[in-house]
Amino acid sequence: MSDYEFDVFISYRREGNPYKWVKHHFFPRLRDYLADHLPQDPRMFIDEGMEVGSVWPERLEEALRHTRILIPVCSPQYFRSRWCLAEWHSMAERERLLGHQGLIYPVLFSDSDNFPSFARERSWRDLKKWNKPDLVFQQTVRWIDFLEEIENVAIELSLLLGKVPPWEPDWPMRRPDPPMPGMTPLPRF
Template identity: 30%
Template sequence: MSYRRANAWPRFVSETFLPMFRHWLGAELDASPRIFFDADVIETGDSWPHKLAEGIAGSKLLMCLWSREYFSSEWCLAELGHMLARREAVGNGRGAPPPLVVAAVIHDGDDLPTQLRDIQRYDIQQYANPWLAAGSPTAEELSNRVRVLAAHVANALRQTPEHDAGWSGLATEQFIELHRRRTLQRTVPSLGGDPA
């Protein structure tokens, strides 16, 4: 699950969207889905760039929740870039690439980067509200929309290629390098670096 941890979106994702998505995807697959959700698996003390890399490398597809903030996050773009590179490598120029990226728009779907226009996206922005009241008509309609989205995700999962162990190394290198660059920009003087 790829989303921008900005403003109240984490609340919407963890308390509203993810429980609905997990339920409906499980119904579609007739099995309990394994969803990498950072707040569920990255514990205090973990090297979160490594855990994030493991999560993305072990995922069959990337479920993105696109918002304006999503595209200003280096981490979200790294997750998306990794999966798009994998899609390109797996497709290898033979027809349409496999659907390794499934996107739902939760806010501002008008100004998407042009290179992503080939990805069919699913619009739920009318129902994406971090303060959505449980049991409300809007929450019920969101659940209906997520149910349809889960069917699309289940179909995409049936088309994904088998796992390649090389994906792990690529993801780890990419995420550790991004973390290293970001850390160098904010070096802590007491740890031997110059202040940023």
């Protein structure tokens, strides 16, 4: 496979409130609004849709390598995840090599006081006031404000997507440090 396969890669911790928020609110709305602002249907990677039997570390790396923009959903949990950090640092290294900012579009889910310095130095889209993960949030008055904000995110992303440099086959990829342990062979008696 060559060239970009995905416009955006949503990077998030797959547990707790950020996970529910991404699944219930952020991802479906962003997909819908991006479709209104791009010349083709948006191609979005979210690890919910990985095929049965795929080797997930390799699939995540391959998806990120073929993605234009990373959208990390920032929370304290995000920065405690080795895989989330590997995704962030992979894209940050790409930015550094290209001398091109804008390949990481952080959205702030919660906190920020306890983020590592490399994250606090970035500007982000603050979505904290809409970080309600439960479906009942869609029945509140604040839901309309959330939709307007997600449309603004989609507009910004559509502009950034037009500025992404051409794809290169050797984008740097970072694995979590230390690497995930492999299978331990059973002792022979």
